[in-house]
Amino acid sequence: MNPATKPTEIDQPTAHLRLVSDRAGSAAPGITLSGVSKTYRSRDGDVPSLRPLDFHINEGEFFVVVGPSGCGKSTLLKMISGLLAPSTGEILVEGEPVTKPHGNVGIVFQNALLLPWRNILSNVMLPIDMKKLPRNEYLPRAKALLKLVGLEGFEKKLPWQLSGGMQQRASICRALVHDPKIMLMDEPFGALDAMTREKMNVELMRIQRETGKTVLLITHSIPEAVFLADRVLVMTERPGAIAAIYDVPLPRPRSLDAMADPAFTELVQRIRKHFFTQSALD
Ligand SMILES: Nc1ncnc2c1ncn2[C@@H]1O[C@H](COP(=O)(O)OP(=O)(O)OP(=O)(O)O)[C@@H](O)[C@H]1O
Numbered sequence: 001m002n003p004a005t006k007p008t009e010i011d012q013p014t015a016h017l018r019l020v021s022d023r024a025g026s027a028a029p030g031i032t033l034s035g036v037s038k039t040y041r042s043r044d045g046d047v048p049s050l051r052p053l054d055f056h057i058n059e060g061e062f063f064v065v066v067g068p069s070g071c072g073k074s075t076l077l078k079m080i081s082g083l084l085a086p087s088t089g090e091i092l093v094e095g096e097p098v099t100k101p102h103g104n105v106g107i108v109f110q111n112a113l114l115l116p117w118r119n120i121l122s123n124v125m126l127p128i129d130m131k132k133l134p135r136n137e138y139l140p141r142a143k144a145l146l147k148l149v150g151l152e153g154f155e156k157k158l159p160w161q162l163s164g165g166m167q168q169r170a171s172i173c174r175a176l177v178h179d180p181k182i183m184l185m186d187e188p189f190g191a192l193d194a195m196t197r198e199k200m201n202v203e204l205m206r207i208q209r210e211t212g213k214t215v216l217l218i219t220h221s222i223p224e225a226v227f228l229a230d231r232v233l234v235m236t237e238r239p240g241a242i243a244a245i246y247d248v249p250l251p252r253p254r255s256l257d258a259m260a261d262p263a264f265t266e267l268v269q270r271i272r273k274h275f276f277t278q279s280a281l282d
Pocket residue numbers: 040041042047048049067068069070071072073074075076110238
């Protein structure tokens with residue numbers, strides 16, 4: 001086993017998440033998009049979904065994308081993960097061109113997408129099995145992650161025995177279990193109740209801060225975007241383009257109290273103005 005991917009001991013309730021992503025850096029860390037666009041081709045005609053995009057996400061950055069429904073956010077995330085090919089342009093992840101699905105990322109899809117025949121723990125362990133990593137070493141981490149998201153006792157249940165929000169929490173554990181350097185998260189908390197959502201926001205921010213992971217997160221919630229992000233990319237309606245990229249001026253670490261900061265309210269208002277006529281965003 002590569003020592004750099006070895007999980008640390010679990011000695012306190014949240015220590016399992018203190019994995020340090022200390023893998024060797026590459027020439028151009030982070031994620032770079034150059035002229036990346038997408039037009040879906042179908043028999044009914046072409047659907048232009050994304051106009052050419054150019055931006056860079058720094059290594060260790062918490063980067064959040066907000067935009068109206070159908071503007072191409074999920075399309076963007078699928079292209080960065082290598083599941084979908086861009087129509088034009090090039091994507092670099094850690095300096096490597098993305099041409100096929102790659103193991104450098106943990107993905108949380110908009111729907112939980114758990115395998116129905118595997119129990120919850122086996123679903124969380126899927127990346128370990130696929131990467132042929134030692135099960136014994138990662139099993140405690142998988143269990144600890146499930147505990148963190150309130151799914152202790154549900155390890156042996158099948159996905160259909162859980163609510164939608166519980167399935168989504170399991171899928172977040174699956175994305176984290178192999179300690180990927182980059183996390184791609186498509187509305188990961190959309191199906192959660194408000195209180196669990198806030199708890200998960202705080203946890204995710206702590207994980208990101210402690211492990212130095214690069215996070216690209218998509219959300220419909222402008223307050224969530226500002227609370228979490230180092231930078232917020234605001235997209236236009238379909239075909240999506242960059243309307244603006246904002247630096248979030250709030251210091252870290254942040255607690256929920258950050259939402260009472262005038263700088264927070266001011267930026268939320270500013271971003272909201274982009275969607276003045278949109279009802280899909282809060
Ligand atoms: N497989 C596909 N074939 C054809 N068109 C598609 C396909 N997938 C997505 N689209 C179109 O591309 C556009 C962008 O879709 P995408 O799922 O990326 O939007 P989104 O911003 O994630 O929306 P939402 O916020 O509702 O999740 C939509 O208008 C959709 O109709």
